[in-house]
Amino acid sequence: MSGFVEKPEPVEVPGLEHLHTGKVRDLYRDGDGRLVMVASDRMSAYDWVLPTVIPDKGRVLTQLSLWWFERLTDLVPNHVISTELPAGAPADWEGRTLVCRPLEMVPVECVARGYLTGSGLTEYEQTRTVCGLALPEGLTDGSELPSPIFTPATKAAVGEHDENVSYEEVARQVGAETAAQLRQTTLAVYGRARDIARDRGIILADTKFEFGFADGDLVLADEVLTPDSSRFWPADEWQPGRAQSSFDKQFVRDWLTSPASGWDRHGELPPPELPREVVERTRAKYVEAYERLTGLNWS
Numbered sequence: 001m002s003g004f005v006e007k008p009e010p011v012e013v014p015g016l017e018h019l020h021t022g023k024v025r026d027l028y029r030d031g032d033g034r035l036v037m038v039a040s041d042r043m044s045a046y047d048w049v050l051p052t053v054i055p056d057k058g059r060v061l062t063q064l065s066l067w068w069f070e071r072l073t074d075l076v077p078n079h080v081i082s083t084e085l086p087a088g089a090p091a092d093w094e095g096r097t098l099v100c101r102p103l104e105m106v107p108v109e110c111v112a113r114g115y116l117t118g119s120g121l122t123e124y125e126q127t128r129t130v131c132g133l134a135l136p137e138g139l140t141d142g143s144e145l146p147s148p149i150f151t152p153a154t155k156a157a158v159g160e161h162d163e164n165v166s167y168e169e170v171a172r173q174v175g176a177e178t179a180a181q182l183r184q185t186t187l188a189v190y191g192r193a194r195d196i197a198r199d200r201g202i203i204l205a206d207t208k209f210e211f212g213f214a215d216g217d218l219v220l221a222d223e224v225l226t227p228d229s230s231r232f233w234p235a236d237e238w239q240p241g242r243a244q245s246s247f248d249k250q251f252v253r254d255w256l257t258s259p260a261s262g263w264d265r266h267g268e269l270p271p272p273e274l275p276r277e278v279v280e281r282t283r284a285k286y287v288e289a290y291e292r293l294t295g296l297n298w299s
Helices: 057-072 118-127 167-174 176-199 250-256 276-294
Strands: 017-021 025-029 035-039 080-082 097-100 108-115 144-150 202-214 217-221 230-234
Touching: 035 057, 057 097, 057 176, 057 276, 108 167, 108 176, 144 176, 167 176, 176 202, 176 217, 202 276, 250 276
Parallel strands: none
Antiparallel strands: 017 025, 025 035, 035 097, 080 097, 108 144, 108 202, 202 217, 202 230
């Protein structure tokens, strides 16, 4: 069992139609058919949306995505039209709202990996492959790959796992031409972001993108290169063969699986509230990722 511990009621805004409440974002449509995407401070872990929020998280994700979108426009267009709040929207939406053009979404999570960890490591340990791609012997947790690889996954509903699939399966689902375009664009964007992050002392281990089509053009959508969609590691602490320090929700995961939480992640009961220290340390990691990547002070 998994999902929301307690699913929030959508905010009602005159002129906006609520379409969907996701793990982090709420999606609306305005009177002109544009999508309004609002990033909340909700936190998810182990397929649960937790009862405790992380202050400023939604704003960090939104502002960092915007920073990255600006640096990727020569590689691929994005879906953002405006950051202006819709009329009647609550003040709390400021800094966490994107007005976007609707897209015909591609039903694939486009993942690029430059380092071996997570589900890729699990598959490698069993088969010496990731998504059907053969990798060299001798790799371990945190190893840099010979070159970045495209390892797609199917999108899962809230409370379910994304499932890694082969490139051939993606081509079967969306067509060979689209699959090739997804792979090429994913690896190009990853390569650009990896180099930018590296210059700031951060390793971009892996990341996932979502794409859609508008008027026949491939468009980058949703969030991009945030601590929720990527693994960022401090380069000066990188050491293959162990779990790496990271700029993400690791404090949350560690506490939930510790005896202190009293929670069984394999049981049926939902996770408990997070203690203040875990909330504060997690918020600090998100803010640090923003500041180190952008060179800007968070305020």
